[in-house]
Amino acid sequence: MAEFKTLEILQKSPNSSQVFHLRLNNPSHRNALSLDFFTEFSKALSSLDQNPKVRAIVLSANGVHFCSGIDIKALNSLTSLSSIDHGRERERLRREIKRLQGAISALELCRKPIIAAIHGGCIGGGIDLVSACDVRYCTKDAFFSVKEVDLAITADLGTLQRLPRIVGYGNAVELALTGRRFSGSEAKEMGLVSSVFESKEAMDEAVEAIAEGIAAKSPLAVVGAKEVLLRSRDMNVEQGLDYVATWNSAMLLSDDLTETVAAQVQKRKPVFAKL
Template sequence: MEKYKTLEIVQANSNSQVFNLYLNRPARRNALSRDFFSEFPRAISSLDQDPNVSVIVLSGRGDHFCSGIDLSTLKDSFGGTKSNNDLGRSAERIRRDVKGLQAAITALESCRKPVIAGIHGGCIGGGIDLVTACDIRYCTVDSFFSVKEVDLAIVADLGTLQRLPRIVGFGNAMELALTGRKFSAMEAKSLGLVSRVFDSKGAMDEFLMGIAEGMAKKSPLAVTGTKAVLLRSRDLTLDQGLDYVATLNSVLLQSSDLAEAVSAQIQKRKPVFAKL
């Protein structure tokens, strides 16, 4: 498996189909560097394509989940320099750069396998971009959050302004994004940003791993199909969404997974599904 400068991939245990993906710059509070934006989509793609991986757990090494985009990355990418004093070419370069950074975050949604975020400490700016692109979010009671970009004189452009309103509601997202204020784990729970809050990182990790291992034992076609339908249905009308899932299931219902699930229920045993 590839080695990364900003990330670490660790299998939960030798028999597990759950893999931990760690943001691994603890000395910089896991700030998102230029290397991260290159490495992250490659890491997600490698996990997605690996048949031994069923569930991915995203968390951070050290005391914080993520302190946001590294300021050096901002300076290097958008420091106000012009290409040959041509505003048009400068704007085109910046737009292309932003689209590349966006694609690194969107890799989480493009991944077929479910991604669970385990958040502790600070989750700031780019950290919000990451977790809102994940499928499930948990956090510790000492976690804190901020949509910080407005305080850096920029408009958040990596997905928070598109994904957060769908999670916490338009009005709540507007207030958080315009103020940039810090909010607590309990407020994140009340807003629906996270599903549960835990007293300690150990307690969160234990619960999260139980959830992930249980998910990994389910039909991989059912799990990946459910993720795909939920994400696709965000942008469809009800009728369109029903049509999409009908088309998807016209294929998936022919899988041997359905027969195995029914047989296991009748025989009162745990089902065993082929890897994806």
């Protein structure tokens, strides 16, 4: 498996589990998002997406905090001018911002479902990360902040686009304009996370079980659910129904469906081919 400076990929049960863990691994810097991270994250997700053994992915972090936001050094590197031609310099900056956006959007482009398990601080760029995941859980002591406004930045990696769809427009506006810190329980009330756990150990155990449950289902159905949900987000109901009709006209008559019916008749668990 590939070696990374800012990440690690592992399986808790290498011989049986179809759940893979992608962990932020820069704990000495509170998992701040460095330029290395943005290069490595897309590559890591692509490798997991293409690995036929992977059925579900858990995104978590080593150390005390999930993510403290973008690394200030990375920010300085992006904004330092190297040309007297302002037009070309700003075109370069736009390309860099789009590259960083692409690393976060890789969470949605990955076919496999991604579950965020959040502990400690989830600040700035951390919100960008988790809002692009499919499902989110956190610990009781987790805290969150859309912090960019306090750094004189307009958040530009996806929070302002994705968060309103998760917590509602009014809540997102208030969080983005104030930059205030909010708790795991408030995140649950707003719908940012699905459940709050008393400890990291309890969260890790529960999330592993949830991920294993998803991984045991038809991979075609799971991939289809993620794809259709993401596409339908930007469509009206009629367009969404048309899209899923087209999707299922291609995917419905699969061996997974035959196996599911056979397993129910034979009162056993279904066994699905790799994807």
